[in-house]
Amino acid sequence: MQKKYILEMFPYPSGNIHMGHVRNYVIGDICARYHKLKGDEVIHPMGWDAFGLPAENAAIQFNTHPQDWTFDNIQNMKDQLKKLNLDLDWERELATCKEDYYQYQQELFIDLYKAGLAYKKDALVNWDPEDKTVLANEQVIDGKGWRTGAIVEQKVLSQWFFKITHYAEELLNDLDNLTLWPEKVKTMQKNWIGKSIGAEIKFQIIDKDEQLNIFTTRPDTIYGATFIAISINHKLVSKILKANEIDLIKKSFSKIVDNKEKQGFLLDIKCQHPILDKEIPVYIANFVLDNYGEGAIFGCPAHDERDYEFAIKYNLPIIKVIQCDDTDLPYTKDGEVINSPLVNGLRKSEAIKKIIDYFEKKEIGKRSINYKLRDWGVSRQRYWGCPIPVIYYEDGSFRVLEKSELPVILPYDVNLNGKGNALLNHDKWRKIICPKTKKIAYRETDTLDTFVDSSWYYIRFLDNKLGKPFDTKKVNTYLPVDKYIGGIEHAILHLLYSRFFMKALRDIYKLDINEPFRQLFTQGMITHKTYKTQKGEWVMPKDIIFKDGKIIRQKTKEFIEEGPSEKMSKSKKNVIEPDEILENYGIDATRFFMISDSPPDRELEWTDEGIQSSKNLVRRIERYFNVKKTETKKDTERVIEKFINNIEKNILGFSLNKCIADIYTLFNYLEKEKIYLHDNIISKKVLICLYPFAPKMSSKIMKDLFKSESKDNWPNINNSLLLETNINLPIQVHGKLVTTIETKKGYIEKDILKSIYKIDKIKNKILDRKVIKVINVQDKIINIITS
RNA sequence: GCGCCAGUGGCGGAAUGGUAGACGCGCUGGUCUUAGGAACCAGUGGGCAACCGUGGGGGUUCGAGUCCCUCCUGGCGCACCA
Numbered sequence: 008m009q010k011k012y013i014l015e016m017f018p019y020p021s022g023n024i025h026m027g028h029v030r031n032y033v034i035g036d037i038c039a040r041y042h043k044l045k046g047d048e049v050i051h052p053m054g055w056d057a058f059g060l061p062a063e064n065a066a067i068q069f070n071t072h073p074q075d076w077t078f079d080n081i082q083n084m085k086d087q088l089k090k091l092n093l094d095l096d097w098e099r100e101l102a103t104c105k106e107d108y109y110q111y112q113q114e115l116f117i118d119l120y121k122a123g124l125a126y127k128k129d130a131l132v133n134w135d136p137e138d139k140t141v142l143a144n145e146q147v148i149d150g151k152g153w154r155t156g157a158i159v160e161q162k163v164l165s166q167w168f169f170k171i172t173h174y175a176e177e178l179l180n181d182l183d184n185l186t187l188w189p190e191k192v193k194t195m196q197k198n199w200i201g202k203s204i205g206a207e208i209k210f211q212i213i214d215k216d217e218q219l220n221i222f223t224t225r226p227d228t229i230y231g232a233t234f235i236a237i238s239i240n241h242k243l244v245s246k247i248l249k250a251n252e253i254d255l256i257k258k259s260f261s262k263i264v265d266n267k268e269k270q271g272f273l274l275d276i277k278c279q280h281p282i283l284d285k286e287i288p289v290y291i292a293n294f295v296l297d298n299y300g301e302g303a304i305f306g307c308p309a310h311d312e313r314d315y316e317f318a319i320k321y322n323l324p325i326i327k328v329i330q331c332d333d334t335d336l337p338y339t340k341d342g343e344v345i346n347s348p349l350v351n352g353l354r355k356s357e358a359i360k361k362i363i364d365y366f367e368k369k370e371i372g373k374r375s376i377n378y379k380l381r382d383w384g385v386s387r388q389r390y391w392g393c394p395i396p397v398i399y400y401e402d403g404s405f406r407v408l409e410k411s412e413l414p415v416i417l418p419y420d421v422n423l424n425g426k427g428n429a430l431l432n433h434d435k436w437r438k439i440i441c442p443k444t445k446k447i448a449y450r451e452t453d454t455l456d457t458f459v460d461s462s463w464y465y466i467r468f469l470d471n472k473l474g475k476p477f478d479t480k481k482v483n484t485y486l487p488v489d490k491y492i493g494g495i496e497h498a499i500l501h502l503l504y505s506r507f508f509m510k511a512l513r514d515i516y517k518l519d520i521n522e523p524f525r526q527l528f529t530q531g532m533i534t535h536k537t538y539k540t541q542k543g544e545w546v547m548p549k550d551i552i553f554k555d556g557k558i559i560r561q562k563t564k565e566f567i568e569e570g571p572s573e574k575m576s577k578s579k580k581n582v583i584e585p586d587e588i589l590e591n592y593g594i595d596a597t598r599f600f601m602i603s604d605s606p607p608d609r610e611l612e613w614t615d616e617g618i619q620s621s622k623n624l625v626r627r628i629e630r631y632f633n634v635k636k637t638e639t640k641k642d643t644e645r646v647i648e649k650f651i652n653n654i655e656k657n658i659l660g661f662s663l664n665k666c667i668a669d670i671y672t673l674f675n676y677l678e679k680e681k682i683y684l685h686d687n688i689i690s691k692k693v694l695i696c697l698y699p700f701a702p703k704m705s706s707k708i709m710k711d712l713f714k715s716e717s718k719d720n721w722p723n724i725n726n727s728l729l730l731e732t733n734i735n736l737p738i739q740v741h742g743k744l745v746t747t748i749e750t751k752k753g754y755i756e757k758d759i760l761k762s763i764y765k766i767d768k769i770k771n772k773i774l775d776r777k778v779i780k781v782i783n784v785q786d787k788i789i790n791i792i793t794s
Numbered sequence: 795g796c797g798c799c800a801g802u803g804g805c806g807g808a809a810u811g812g813u814a815g816a817c818g819c820g821c822u823g824g825u826c827u828u829a830g831g832a833a834c835c836a837g838u839g840g841g842c843a844a845c846c847g848u849g850g851g852g853g854u855u856c857g858a859g860u861c862c863c864u865c866c867u868g869g870c871g872c873a874c875c876a
Contacts, residue, residue, distance in 0.1 A: 149873095191871080194798055198872055205876085223876060236876095267874060294874045304876045312795090313874050379875055498871085591831090603818070604806050612806075616819055619831060624818095626832085664807075668817035675817090678834095737813040742857040744813055782856050788812045790856055 011042040012050045012485055014465055016493030016501070019056045020080035020102075024087040026533045026575055027494070029585050030611065033601040034530055034663065035492045036093045040699035041658045043094070044721040050485060052099035052468040053088065055081050058109075059457045060138050060154065063391040066423050073391040074419060077104055087585065092594045092703055101471045103460035108467060109393040110414030111476040112459065115512070116396055120407045122515050124170045125385075127405070131240060131297070132384055134162040139427075140388045141166060143456060144298075144381050145199070145500045153500075167395060167453070168382040171507045175200055175378045178506055187526035189608070192498045199499050201379025206363045208372035210235060210278040210305070213286055219243065219278060222300030222377050226366070227358035230347035231307040231328035233318065235278050235289045236271060238297035247274060260293040269294050269317045281371050282349070292317065300377050312337050329355075383504065385456045390421055390429040392454025398441060399449045412442065415450065428452055461501055462508035465491075465523060483519045491524040494532075502527070528661055531610040535581040537570035545580040549587075572612050583613055595701035596622035602663035602700070624670070625704055628697070631674060632690065632708045636683035643682050646673070647689055648728040654696045655721070666700065686712045692722040738763055739790040740772040756783045763789065 015035040018028055039051040055077075062073035069076075081102060088095070101108050119125040133142040137157035141164060146153040171178075179200045182193045205224035212219060219235065237243060239256055248256075256272050263270060271290035278287050287305075294313055295304055308318030308325040315337035318325055328346050331338035341355045349365060350358040366372030386395070394415040396408040408415065418436040421429040430437065430452035441448040465488050469481045486509075502524070509523040538546040540560060551558050551567050558567040575582045588597050599621035605611050650673045657665040673693070677684070684690040690712055698705040698718065710716045735747045736754075746768045750759060760781065763769055769791070776793035783789050 191798065195871060198797075201872095201875060203875070221876085225876075269874085294876095296875065299875045306876090311876070313876075316874095377875080495870090606807080609807095614806090614819080615831085617806085620819065622831080623833095630833090665817080668808075671817055735813075739812085739857070742812090742855090747813065780856065782812095784812060784857095788857085790812080792856055 009047045010050070010485055011039075011047040011490075012465075012488045013039045013042065013490045014050075014052065014468075014488045014492070016491070016497065017054045017056050017461070017464060018084065019059060019061070020077055020084055021061060022080045022083065024084050024091075024585050026583055026585060026588075026613065029091060029597065030533055030601045030607075031492060031494070031530055032088070032091060032093055033598050034528070034607050034661075035490070036091075036095075037598075037602070037658065037663060037699045038490055038492075040094050040702065041655075041721070044695060044698065044718065046720055050099075050468070051094060051096055052101075052471075053093075053095045053097065054099075054101040054464060054468065054471075055084075055103065056457065056461050056464075057081065057102040057104035058392045058454075058460055060140075060389060060391070063389060063423065064138075066391075072419070073423070074104065077102075077391075090586070090589055090594070091597075094702070099468050099471050101464065101467055103393070103457070103464065104391070106414055106416060107472070108464075109417075109460070111467065112393050112455070112463070113396040113408075113413050113415060114410055114476055115463065116455070117407055117410055117413075118515050119169065119511060122511070124173060124511050124515075125167060126170065127165060127167050129163055129165050130168070130384065131161050132164050132166055134160045134164075136160055138389070141384060141386055143384045143458070145383075145503070146458075164386075166384050166386040167397075167455075168384050169459075169507070169511075171383045171504075172378060172380055174507055174510050175202070175380050176376075177510060178380075178503065181506075181522060185522060185525075185527070188524075189495075189527065189529055192495065192502065192527060192529065195498045196503055199380060199503065203377045203379075205375060205377065206359075206366065206372050207301070207375040208281060208305070208366060210281060212289075213277045213279055215276065217243065217246075219289075219303050220301040221303045221305050222375060223305065225307065225310065225359070226362040226372070227344060227347075227350065227353075227355055228307040228310050228328050229280075229282060229305070229362060231309050231326045232280060232287060232305040233308060233324045233326060234287055234306040234314075234321075236292035236295050236304050236306055236317070237289065238295040238302040239291050239293070240297040241291075241295075241302045244291060247276065256291060263293060267294070269313070269320060271317060271321055273321075281366070281369075288323075290317075290321075298381060299379065309336055310339055312339065383456075383507070385459055386453035387456050388428045388431075388453055390417075390423065390454065392457060393417075393460060394430075394454055395451040397451040398439065399451065400441070400444070400446055401448075405451075406441070406443070406448075417454075430454070458500060458504050462504045463512070465505070466512070479516060479518060486520045487523050487525045490526045490528060492528045492530060495529040498529075528608065530607050531605065532574045533611050533613055534572040535575050535583065535613040536572050537579050537581045538567045539570055540565045540567060545578070547580045548583065574610075575613070588618065592618055592622045593625065593703075595625045595704045598700060599624055599667060603667045604664070606664050607661055624667075625701060627674060628670075628701075629704060629708065631677065632685060632712065634683050635685055637685050637687045638681065638683045639687065639689070640680060640682055643680075644689070644725075645728045645731070646676055647692060648725050651692060651696055651722055652724050652729060655724075658699065670697065670700070691719060695719055695721060734786060736786075737788045738766075738769065739788065740769065741792060742790055745769055745772055752786050754786075756781070756785075756789075759789070763791075 013035055015031050039049050042049045057077050062077045065076050066073045103109060116125060133147045135142050135152035135155055135157055137155040138152060142152055142159060147159050150159055151157060152159055179197060179202055182196060185193060203224050205222060206226045208221050208223060210219040210221060239260065244253060260270060271292040274289045274291060276289050278289055280287055295302060306314035306317060308314040308323060309327045310329055326346060328344060329338055329342040330345050331342055344350045344353050344358045350361050363374055394417055396413060396415050397405055399405045418433055421433055423429050437450050437452060439448050439450060466477045466482060469485050470478050505523050509520060512518060513520055535548060538548060538551055540546060546560055546567055550561050552561050558569055560567055573579060573581060600618045603621055604617050650669060653669045654666050694705045694709050706716050732751055733749060734752055736750050737747045738745055746766060773793055778791055779794050780792040
């Protein structure tokens with residue numbers, strides 16, 4: 008008996024299950040049921056990602072409470088899930104907004120803090136003005152908030168961070184061990200971590216006791232450096248310029264929003280070139296990122312596109328240090344180094360090595376590795392989240408609470424008016440007497456990013472009622488999750504955070520688990536045609552009718568234009584409600600359709616024909632078993648064995664669409680060959696194979712035919728039956744198919760060729776030419792080559 | 795711009811380097827009648843044929859949808875990352 012932990016990404020309790028959830032959970036359910044039938048020890052839990060902004064926003068809008076709203080939604084969605092006939096371990100259920108979950112998260116926070124993996128600092132952070140909270144770097148997409156789409160502002164705030172960068176190297180390297188993850192997700196994570204190997208070089212500022220640290224991946228081009236550029240937020244800037252001067256530059260930069268036009272402001276300082284006896288100018292430039300490397304670069308215009316553009320605009324010298332034609336500038340490829348006395352004649356990689364060696368000897372530079380990945384900012388200025396177990400004294404110092412002082416319970420009686428953080432305004436909760444120092448103290452009013460909640464829920468599922476976060480032995484036994492199924496939209500966020508958490512907890516609690524998810528499967532979206540009136544108003548699919556080749560809105564008789572199939576969304580109204588589908592077509596047909604028309608990792612287009620044909624398949628199977636006759640043929644058993652084998656192979660490979668094809672193929676055969684199984688024992692095998700896909704139908708037929716619902720185990724395959732004795736052997740001449748012959752497996756080549764040469768079609772192809780070669784791929788194909 | 799993935803009938807999609815188009819949808823004939831959101835039978839890549847066909851062009855191979863090179867198109871991701 009093997010353990011199989013099968014998990015689908017838990018939903019946010021927004022109020023209703025949508026079709027995307029249905030597809031996600033049906034895929035997982037099929038796997039879970041299959042493994043149970045195989046006799047595996049299956050863990051298949053479900054819970055609620057229950058903290059988060061929608062609850063708070065809804066509460067403000069509808070004058071309710073986030074907790075009540077959330078609990079109502081959970082109840083409703085749970086009812087909906089139950090209708091989907093999912094085989095879930097409901098006794099493992101958890102909701103992240105409940106004390107019995109988040110108090111243990113507070114414990115984890117304390118331990119992360121003690122391990123140096125949680126810290127507080129003033130930082131320039133991403134502020135979402137609409138949700139009125141800070142966002143992590145991962146949650147800003149194209150300069151906009153991931154949820155609201157509002158343009159993110161930069162603010163300096165004192166914030167809690169998790170030190171994910173501590174694991175940058177491991178998070179990167181371990182991707183190679185995740186052989187059962189989609190390459191695409193791994194590539195995305197790799198790019199996000201963004202490892203660069205290069206050097207850190209010190210540039211001395213002339214006449215000042217200051218140095219500029221610069222990270223570069225191209226130390227080989229140091230002789231071509233003609234300027235230095237730093238970010239407006241570089242710490243040097245505030246030492247040189249006055250606040251109003253800085254503001255002016257910032258304003259100037261902010262006018263350039265969308266295009267990448269480069270702008271620079273020359274500073275009244277110069278740097279000494281680290282090798283050459285020359286001074287180079289220093290600019291503040293808009294294209295220098297302040298959160299990458301040291302926030303400073305040296306510009307080598309001849310061999311970098313951005314530096315080239317900048318140099319042209321500000322008329323800076325362009326010095327070639329890699330051999331190339333002038334017309335190729337900026338030349339960024341490898342080549343022979345020139346104009347660089349120390350490394351002339353070398354190629355890029357050798358020059359880099361030699362230059363760094365030189366810098367290290369001179370102690371003005373060193374080898375350096377840089378990551379794009381930043382530490383994870385976890386403070387959120389919102390009420391509906393896990394309280395951070397920290398208190399502040401009036402002198403500004405803080406203390407992270409002891410575990411014995413937990414839980415810090417989120418107060419229910421808050422005033423949510425949308426103005427500011429409700430916890431900040433809740434004086435009674437906020438102000439306490441510190442039990443240790445007896446001093447007045449104030450609770451941390453920020454709450455944790457909800458991605459913290461989902462970073463360890465798969466661990467809590469193992470023991471959801473335990474009086475501590477988890478049981479080490481259980482974690483080591485049941486993790487990693489064997490199959491994790493969900494949408495690709497979490498490729499970076501949730502999946503990277505969870506990987507970090509697993510590694511951090513491993514180090515803190517001495518666990519044996521390195522990675523949380525052994526296999527990741529990302530299911531495709533469900534799409535549907537879109538419908539619009541001529542005025543541009545979106546119309547729901549159920550509100551239209553087809554008439555005389557035209558599409559008409561039922562109520563108003565307006566003509567409707569059909570648009571392309573797009574991801575189901577409320578805004579485009581191209582949604583199908585699971586409840587209505589279940590009512591009209593039944594659970595088994597719905598389950599069939601979720602995996603029928605395309606492979607589970609690709610998009611599935613919702614069509615009426617599709618769901619209808621799934622329904623027809625259910626009826627067809629029911630009808631078949633209703634025929635009270637048993638009649639089999641010689642190869643019936645072999646066909647069934649092949650069917651079982653195919654279904655099993657395709658479930659394990661997540662090729663669930665092929666399972667549906669296998670089912671059709673089987674019933675096509677049975678009906679065409681007039682084979683009746685009814686209460687023949689073979690029916691049991693077939694019904695067990697159907698059970699993961701259509702459990703309701705399968706159980707009912709099983710009960711009708713065999714008077715018992717007890718599910719036997721997955722049938723063992725009789726391999727000897729799988730070896731077909733008769734095969735159709737293709738015969739090629741010069742690699743082109745000419746004919747096929749029926750023969751037995753294991754034929755003797757010499758003998759079979761004799762009869763092949765007698766076939767007219769073959770004779771006509773060979774004519775009087777000499778056969779110079781015969782390629783016989785035993786039991787597969789024969790290819791005859793003539794002169 | 796960089797990276798990844800993908801291009802196969804009218805459509806969704808099958809094919810460990812070995813019979814391209816399994817299976818489904820749709821469509822075309824026909825059968826039946828409890829006139830159905832049915833069911834059943836036959837057909838369905840192109841071409842009268844020999845033959846031709848997996849985005850285009852090269853290559854490797856006895857044999858290529860599959861491997862290699864190159865170009866085109868589409869999707870996704872990242873994007874001034876020094």
